[in-house]
Amino acid sequence: MKTILTLSALTLAITVSAQSAKEGDFHLDKEYKLSATGTIKLDVSDAKVFIVGSARSTVHVKIDRSVTTKGLVFGQQEFRVDVAEQDGDLSIREYSHGSVSGIVGYYNEKYTINLEVPQGASLIIDGDDGDYFLKSVDGSIELDLDDADIELTNCKGNRFDIKLDDGDLRMDTGKGSLEIDADDADVEITNASFERINAQLDDGDFVIETSLAENGSYRVNLQDGLVAMKILSGGGRFEIRHDNAGISTDFEVVERSENHTIVNTGNGNARVDIRADDARVRLTK
Numbered sequence: 001m002k003t004i005l006t007l008s009a010l011t012l013a014i015t016v017s018a019q020s021a022k023e024g025d026f027h028l029d030k031e032y033k034l035s036a037t038g039t040i041k042l043d044v045s046d047a048k049v050f051i052v053g054s055a056r057s058t059v060h061v062k063i064d065r066s067v068t069t070k071g072l073v074f075g076q077q078e079f080r081v082d083v084a085e086q087d088g089d090l091s092i093r094e095y096s097h098g099s100v101s102g103i104v105g106y107y108n109e110k111y112t113i114n115l116e117v118p119q120g121a122s123l124i125i126d127g128d129d130g131d132y133f134l135k136s137v138d139g140s141i142e143l144d145l146d147d148a149d150i151e152l153t154n155c156k157g158n159r160f161d162i163k164l165d166d167g168d169l170r171m172d173t174g175k176g177s178l179e180i181d182a183d184d185a186d187v188e189i190t191n192a193s194f195e196r197i198n199a200q201l202d203d204g205d206f207v208i209e210t211s212l213a214e215n216g217s218y219r220v221n222l223q224d225g226l227v228a229m230k231i232l233s234g235g236g237r238f239e240i241r242h243d244n245a246g247i248s249t250d251f252e253v254v255e256r257s258e259n260h261t262i263v264n265t266g267n268g269n270a271r272v273d274i275r276a277d278d279a280r281v282r283l284t285k
Contacts, residue, residue: 026065026079031058035088039139040121044081044094045128047111053119053136059090060116068108122157174210193232194218201225212236212270221275228282229272236270238263238283245276249283 034040040059042049047065063081084091092113117123122139125132132150134141140159143150148167152160158176162169166184174192180199187201192210197218199206205226212218212234220227240247240261247261255262263283274281 025067026063026081028061028063028081028083030083031060032083032090033085034059034090034118034121036118036120038088038090038118038121040115040117040123041089041091041093042113042115042123042125042127043092044113044125045096045130046109047113047127047130049113049115049125049127049130049132051115051117051123051132051134051137053117053121053138056116056118059118059121060114061092062114063112065109065111180206191232212265212268212272214269216270218270218272220273222279223277224279226280226282227274227276228284230284231265234270235265235268236272238265238272238274240274240276240281242274242276242279242281244278245281247276247281247283249281250285251283 034057061083065079078096080095082091082093082095117137119136119138121137122141123134123137124142125145127145127148129147132143132145132148133153134151134155135153136155138156140157140161141152141155142161144163145167146165148164150162150164150167150169152171154173155171156173156175160174160177161179162182164180164182164185168185169180169182169187171189172191174189174194176194177196178194178199180187180201182200182204183202185201185204187199187204187206187208189208189210192208193213194210195213195216197210197220199220201222203224204222205228206220206222207226207228209230209232211232214234216234216236238251240263242259242261249263251263251265253261254264265285
């Protein structure tokens with residue numbers, strides 16, 4: 001009997017800052033204010049995150065975390081999510097202290113975050129693990145994610161700044177400026193009209209369909225993977241520096257050497273610089 005009591009004292013303990021249906025659960029369902037030009041800052045880990053923009057003026061935050069255990073769970077963890085209105089912005093920050101050090105039996109965690117936001121809101125998201133689904137958000141989007149998959153649907157803002165370590169990014173449109181810093185990631189973007197791109201990738205594919213703007217600037221640096229650009233409209237000059245790379249193009253090759261290729265589309269004055277190290281480059285129209 002003494003042994004059972006000692007083990008029970010070591011089972012998972014979780015404290016929360018919202019109402020709990022049972023130990024280990026966290027549930028929050030509330031509306032928050034956001035200014036017309038406000039930014040939502042989200043800091044979470046290991047969650048499925050759904051963010052949808054619409055013609056609303058407030059932010060509806062719905063968070064559900066359920067922990068199911070059977071048997072013995074060793075360790076102690078404190079968990080909560082703090083939400084704060086700050087000068088017209090909204091901060092949503094996860095707090096977790098301690099850890100589960102061992103399990104004898106069954107442990108399962110389901111964690112989802114659903115945000116309904118004004119369509120013009122901007123986002124700053126810092127996350128570790130999880131999946132992120134963003135739809136119809138037209139403000140600037142800044143993501144810093146590790147081991148995550150990202151899907152952006154109908155997001156029509158003018159600035160996208162994305163850092164991704166180990167994951168995939170999918171976008172079905174985009175305009176303005178795009179900054180990508182990715183390691184071990186695949187990027188696929190369709191139906192875009194960016195004026196500026198700066199993409200740095202190490203081990204992955206960068207596949208994009210975009211128009212080229214007049215005086216547009218586009219830089220892609222890739223090691224070990226594929227750069228595939230389909231030009232929807234516009235044009236310009238492509239300067240490709242390559243090392244152990246295969247290059248295929250639908251456009252005129254103006255100059256080609258072992259480590260340097262220049263391609264001209266015949267119209268437009270955009271500047272496209274591609275650095276491919278042990279990678280393939282494909283340019284199509």
